Structures are given as C-alpha cells and as structure tokens.
Amino acid sequence: MDWKNLPSSGGGVEDGRGGGGLPGGGIAVGGVGGLIIALIAMFFGINPGSILGGDTSTQTQTQSQTQSQSGQSDETVDFVDRILGSTNQVWSGIFQQAGRTYTPPKLHLFSNAVNTACGQASSAVGPFYCPLDQKVYLDTRFFAQMDRQLGGGGDFAYSYVIAHEVGHHVQNELGIADQVTRAQQQARSEAEANSLSVRLELQADCFAGVWGNHVTDLAKLTEADVREAINTAAAIGDDTLQRQGQGYVVPDSFTHGTSQQRETWFMTGFKSGNPNTCDTFNKNYGQL
Known part of the structure; x- marks a missing residue:
C-alpha cells in the first residue's frame, strides 16, 4: 500500500500524546479475558458510554507532513493523517x-487514557468513535498490538481499523446511528438489541470496504493488502473471540458479527465501492 500518495486531512488529526514516535510497546490488558474485551472494544461503534465510564483538503504530499507535540516529524502521524484525509475525500x-x-x-x-465527550477511556478499549464530539480516538500503539495478537497487521489492516471507525461517523452523519439507538431502546430482548448492534458494525465494515475501493488506484493496493484487512476482520469476529476466550460461542450475545460476516461485508463494500450495497438492515446480514 502506497499510503503516501493519499491526501492529507488538512489539520484533521489532533496529536494529544505526550510526544511523537513510531508505535512501540503494547497496550496493557489483563490476560486473555482482558484481551478479548479490548479487541471487541476495538471495533465498538456508536455507544461508547457502555465501555467508557462515565472541508476536504487537497494539499500536496510536501504540505501534508504532520508534526507531533515534540516538534519532531512522526511518520505514524503522517500515516494516520493521510488515511483520514482519504476517507474525507471519498465520503465528501x-x-x-x-x-x-x-x-x-x-x-x-x-x-x-483520554477524556472525551462520551466519557473517559483507556488505551485498553482500542480505537473508538465518539458521536458526541464527532471524533475518532486512537492510541497508535494499538497497531503494534495488532501485529502481535491479531495474526499480523500491515498498513492496509491499520487503515481498515481507521476506516471502520470513520464508517461509524458516516452512520452518525446519515442519522443511521440515532435510528439504531432508538430501535435498541424499544427492543423486546437483549438478543434483539444485540442483533441491531451487529448490523451497525457490519455496515461500518462495509463502509470501510467502500473507502478501500475508492483508494485502490491511488494507494496502489495489492491482493496482499486486501488480505491484511480480511485477516483482521476474521480475527475480531465475535465467534472467533468467544472461542478463544471461553471455548464456546453464544450467538445471541454477538454485537459485532461473526468472522465470516465481517469478511463478507467488508468485501461487499470493497468490490462495489457503493454504500448502497451496505444496507445490512434490510438484508439477511449473514448471507448475501
């Protein structure tokens, strides 16, 4: 993936870290159970309170270099900035x-840790979107954790994480998130509410695929790049995480979808490049 060909966000990245630096070290999570919680939270969408406690730029590559608070050039920040910039361009x-x-x-x-309009969060929850301040939150050290604990990472896998969270912002912009929240409040059971959450998450996966389709030529994506995203989607399916964490699966408790569903919906968006194919709410989201 040639991410340096992508446009800058033009100031859309806020560097609230203590300093710059490439991703290193890990995010502390307690044992397998803590890891499962962190990985599930990694792709949580529109209701951060349940876990948290409490115009498009066309700048040139030479203009887009982002600086960390320490004043040093930080390639990781530049990478995040360009992925965000490309999502802005595509969705605009x-x-x-x-x-x-x-x-x-x-x-x-x-x-x-970070304070958000949705409450306080630690790095253990992974990347997330807060609809109250319309911000994606990310500790870039999570990329290193992906490399170690999700069967490998890679630039396009990291990009998929960001594009998925931006997908939740798109849902917020379209009013889909609010509709789902209201429907969940009226749900007759926890399983019904969870099913709506699954549909929301799978749609964000599909939206991430739509973004990937639109940057394929500019970022010079390869089959290997796409495989990185698919591998990540498979690694964080509810069924896979539950088997790893407790040895069995409870489908009614799924909130994000199975590995196969997440792969399928990402590829649906990636192949079509059309968000209209991402209607997980009026289709059998398990099969296409």
Whole structure:
C-alpha cells in the first residue's frame, strides 16, 4: 500500500500524546479475558458510554507532513493523517453526489487514557468513535498490538481499523446511528438489541470496504493488502473471540458479527465501492 500518495486531512488529526514516535510497546490488558474485551472494544461503534465510564483538503504530499507535540516529524502521524484525509475525500465525494454535505470527523491521538465527550477511556478499549464530539480516538500503539495478537497487521489492516471507525461517523452523519439507538431502546430482548448492534458494525465494515475501493488506484493496493484487512476482520469476529476466550460461542450475545460476516461485508463494500450495497438492515446480514 502506497499510503503516501493519499491526501492529507488538512489539520484533521489532533496529536494529544505526550510526544511523537513510531508505535512501540503494547497496550496493557489483563490476560486473555482482558484481551478479548479490548479487541471487541476495538471495533465498538456508536455507544461508547457502555465501555467508557462515565472541508476536504487537497494539499500536496510536501504540505501534508504532520508534526507531533515534540516538534519532531512522526511518520505514524503522517500515516494516520493521510488515511483520514482519504476517507474525507471519498465520503465528501459520495455525499456530494447524493446532494448532501459531509462534515469530516477529527481524529484524536492519545496515549494511555483520554477524556472525551462520551466519557473517559483507556488505551485498553482500542480505537473508538465518539458521536458526541464527532471524533475518532486512537492510541497508535494499538497497531503494534495488532501485529502481535491479531495474526499480523500491515498498513492496509491499520487503515481498515481507521476506516471502520470513520464508517461509524458516516452512520452518525446519515442519522443511521440515532435510528439504531432508538430501535435498541424499544427492543423486546437483549438478543434483539444485540442483533441491531451487529448490523451497525457490519455496515461500518462495509463502509470501510467502500473507502478501500475508492483508494485502490491511488494507494496502489495489492491482493496482499486486501488480505491484511480480511485477516483482521476474521480475527475480531465475535465467534472467533468467544472461542478463544471461553471455548464456546453464544450467538445471541454477538454485537459485532461473526468472522465470516465481517469478511463478507467488508468485501461487499470493497468490490462495489457503493454504500448502497451496505444496507445490512434490510438484508439477511449473514448471507448475501
């Protein structure tokens, strides 16, 4: 993946870390159970309170270099900035074609813990989106954890993580998130509410695929790049995580979808490049 060909976000990344530096070290999680919680939280979407406690730039590559608080050039921040910038470009174009205006989110980098409009969070929850301040939150050391604990990472796998969280912002912009929240409040059972959460998450996976389709040529994506994202999607399926954590699966408790569902919906968006194919709410989301 040639991510340096992608556009800058033009100031969309907030570096709230203590300093710069490439990702290193890990995020402390307690044992397998803690890891499972962190990995599930990694792709949580529109209701951060349940876990947390409490216009598009066209700058050139030479203009897009982002600086950390320490004043040193930080390639990791530049990478995040360009992935965010490309999502802004893709979704602004899609919204414009539909006669709508897209408001790009901010992406806030942090270390260890962060205060958000949705409450306080630690690095253990993984990347997340807060709809109340319209920001994606990310401790970039999570990328190193992906390398160690999700069967490998890679630039496009990291990009998939960011694009998925931006997908939740797109849902927020379209009013889908609010509709799901209201439907969950009226659900007759926890299993029904969980099913709505699964559909929301699978749609964010599909939206991430839509973004990937639109940057394929610019980022010079290869089959190996796409495989990175698919491997990540498979690694964080509810069924896979439950088997690893407790030895059996409880489908009614799924909130993000199975490994196969996550792979399928990411590839649905990636192959089509059309968000209209991402209607997980009016289709059998397990099969296409």
